[in-house]
Amino acid sequence: MHTQVGIVGGGPSGLLLARLLGLAGIATVVLERRTPQYLRARVRAGLLEQATVDLLTAAGVGERLARERLTHDGVEIAFDGRRHRIDLKGLTGQTVSVYGQAEIQKDLMAAHEAAGSNVVYEAEDVSLHGLTTDRPRLRYHQAGAAQEISCDFIAGCDGFHGVSRQAIPQEVIRIYERTYPFAWLGILSDTLPVNHELIYCNHERGFALCTMRSLTRSRYYLQVSADEDVADWPDERFWSELKRRIPADAARMLETGLSLEKSLAQLRSFVAEPMRHGRLFLAGDAAHIVPPTGAKGLNLAAADVRFLSEALIAYYQVGRTDLLDGYSPRCLARVWKAQRFSWWMTALTHRFPEASAFERRAQAAELSYLIASRAAQTALAENYVGLPIA
Ligand code: FAD
Ligand code: DHB
Numbered sequence: 001m002h003t004q005v006g007i008v009g010g011g012p013s014g015l016l017l018a019r020l021l022g023l024a025g026i027a028t029v030v031l032e033r034r035t036p037q038y039l040r041a042r043v044r045a046g047l048l049e050q051a052t053v054d055l056l057t058a059a060g061v062g063e064r065l066a067r068e069r070l071t072h073d074g075v076e077i078a079f080d081g082r083r084h085r086i087d088l089k090g091l092t093g094q095t096v097s098v099y100g101q102a103e104i105q106k107d108l109m110a111a112h113e114a115a116g117s118n119v120v121y122e123a124e125d126v127s128l129h130g131l132t133t134d135r136p137r138l139r140y141h142q143a144g145a146a147q148e149i150s151c152d153f154i155a156g157c158d159g160f161h162g163v164s165r166q167a168i169p170q171e172v173i174r175i176y177e178r179t180y181p182f183a184w185l186g187i188l189s190d191t192l193p194v195n196h197e198l199i200y201c202n203h204e205r206g207f208a209l210c211t212m213r214s215l216t217r218s219r220y221y222l223q224v225s226a227d228e229d230v231a232d233w234p235d236e237r238f239w240s241e242l243k244r245r246i247p248a249d250a251a252r253m254l255e256t257g258l259s260l261e262k263s264l265a266q267l268r269s270f271v272a273e274p275m276r277h278g279r280l281f282l283a284g285d286a287a288h289i290v291p292p293t294g295a296k297g298l299n300l301a302a303a304d305v306r307f308l309s310e311a312l313i314a315y316y317q318v319g320r321t322d323l324l325d326g327y328s329p330r331c332l333a334r335v336w337k338a339q340r341f342s343w344w345m346t347a348l349t350h351r352f353p354e355a356s357a358f359e360r361r362a363q364a365a366e367l368s369y370l371i372a373s374r375a376a377q378t379a380l381a382e383n384y385v386g387l388p389i390a
Contacts, residue, residue, distance in 0.1 A: 049386030
């Protein structure tokens, strides 16, 4: 079997790419190792830049998003028990949207189903071959039977733990990485969100984030140590720790309830360069990971997919190869700015167990500078709403 673009991974990157290419008449096959049920239930991201909303809309999956998303004009930073609002709209003219990644996943899956796209779920043992030839191949097993697809190009959209990045020889790939000595414990519950906008809380017991999925569904995160076990966090312990970390007025308002989901996410900064090897192009978490603090992961993935779809469409429609050649540097310029911001925002809001007294004082000074300086708030706001697409 032959296809034009073979796509490894049916998460948001892979399915969005397949959608944009499909609308341009380019044939794709998506190989995803999980089941549809598993993908629909995966919680993860919640905050979208306007550019991501626009891209999803261009891909024909913007209808429910337009109806159900919550638009936020600002965001709060809390420390020393006080709340400070950053006026995103006033400072940048732009807003951000709350709409869960699981909903995006469902919308993309439904659109592919309606279009009759070739999406293979439960594809096992996916492997990549002939990447530096003009006929790269994907091999996999489906229900025990071996399959092979030859492609013009392969897009590696299989996330951080996928096989695509591993298929690039070590001598041609450079890895830049930073790990953090803590993780995020997240909880989802059908309770009223404690505030109509997000609150990022710096507290001596550790960072906390109050976010949401809808007007009646809350999402909260706590900084915990990297080796924490979810089983040690029954709901009551989570809620009581959250109450201690958020400002007192918010804690009084906090509605608690049964958790629908509870999960742990490690924090990591990671970039693999270049994002291309021969006819393989990496996109999204397969090429880079940011700590979640700046809400950049899914938005960066969407920007990669936009650039890659533009490059592939230009190749198929008018024979241009310059956009394919420029793909990796174009993405990486944006990736590094988001890396810097996510690392900075993590450093600003978290408690680092090994921090010296000097570093603690400098963090406190940075927070008090931020709330007093319009210039500092503008710098945060323009990164948070998303840098312009270049
Ligand atoms: P993934 O979502 O990881 O998808 C990769 C797909 O490939 C998966 O479906 C996987 O099953 C499949 N796959 C893997 N290996 C194989 C294989 N060998 N063969 C076939 N298929 C394979 N980002 C934001 O922008 N805003 C936020 O608010 C935000 N909050 C977050 C909160 C948390 C707690 C976490 C953990 C992440 C958050 N992110 C956020 C990041 C965001 O979730 C990711 O950046 C996003 O999922 C990346 O999409 P992707 O499609 O590139 O990778
Ligand atoms: C969410 C996650 C984030 O990492 C973030 O910075 C903002 C919001 C969320 O899950 O809603």
